[in-house]
Amino acid sequence: MSRDGQSQAPRGGQLTSAPGGAVVVGSFALRTGEWFGRHAHGAHQLAWAPHGVLAVRATGRTWVLPSTLALWIPAGVRHATGATSPALLRSLYFWPERCPLTWREPQVVPVSGLLRELIGHLAQDQDTLGADARHRAESVVLDLLHPVSVATVRAPLPADPRARRVAEALRANPADDRTLAQWGAVVGASARTLARAFVSGTGMTYGQWRTQLRLQAAMPLLAAGSTVSSVAHRVGYGSPSAFVAAFRRGVGVPPGSYFAPPG
Incomplete structure (x- = not known):
């Protein structure tokens, strides 16, 4: 402007x-x-x-x-x-x-x-x-205007081409729960190699990165009015309570508070 x-x-x-x-x-x-x-x-x-x-x-x-x-x-x-x-x-x-x-x-x-x-x-x-x-x-x-304390959700793509293939596949389907060993058989790398690539390329372990990705995928769904239960299932959580706990840890507040009108 x-x-x-x-x-x-x-x-x-x-x-x-x-x-x-x-x-x-x-x-x-x-x-x-x-x-x-x-x-x-x-x-x-x-x-x-x-x-x-x-x-x-x-x-x-x-x-x-x-x-x-x-x-x-x-x-x-x-x-x-x-x-x-x-x-x-x-x-x-x-x-x-x-x-x-x-x-x-x-x-x-x-x-x-x-x-x-x-x-x-x-x-x-x-x-x-x-x-x-x-x-x-x-x-x-x-x-x-006053700020509120909520964390941002970030899931950058790793630079290593094999880890990047894994990350892109998970972006397309966050609920995919394959282990790094299973992904390694798909992309031609050992689980240890992929683990190192995620840490060096994103600053997070594979598990931390996947959690961030799932939260990132969940936010537009929640904002559009989908229920916590349906969103939890779509992004790969076995129960709504597990999803809510992960959301609270990652964002700082539960999803009900994040998307509720301020008082």
Whole structure:
């Protein structure tokens, strides 16, 4: 986002701003699986979807965001944004010199009912919403932004081509429970070789990496409204309780809390 209104945002969107305002609001429709490549803005961005589920990749991490969560992306941080289901991307862009927030890393922000309404309020054109009313709403929006402590889920692909084949097969079917020895017979490597390749290529053991992958696969399903029981089965857990325990360890909160509207 630049001062002249140009940005590397999705085509066909709308931008709403006012002279002297601190916030520009962008609204863009996204299709399932539609991604916008890595880019950066000169303004801070709050990426949020009132409808659908967003995913944002930045700083080596991936965030899956239901309508109850948004992601603060500091100015200059390169990122890619996409949708795991049809979504309306509603982004707020904050001019750094007028913004009191100084977060240097992306931060997950809960979207309360009041914040949701204020974002919609600011999305009105400047003829509908006067300058004074817009400035007041901008101030309240900033007051409502506070980070929540949730871990991101990351499952990078290893560089070793044999381990990468295993990782890609598991991405296609996270419930596949073959051991490294069994995978080794498929890709032509010993279990020990594959184990080393996962550690050196991802920073995680094979078991840790597979857990992260399963959680990553589960998040869009949960966000779309699938039950914990059905998601647990689809991503390879023998029981809902085992899945909930893994989700809590990996993300920091149980799935019911992550996807529930904030109080």
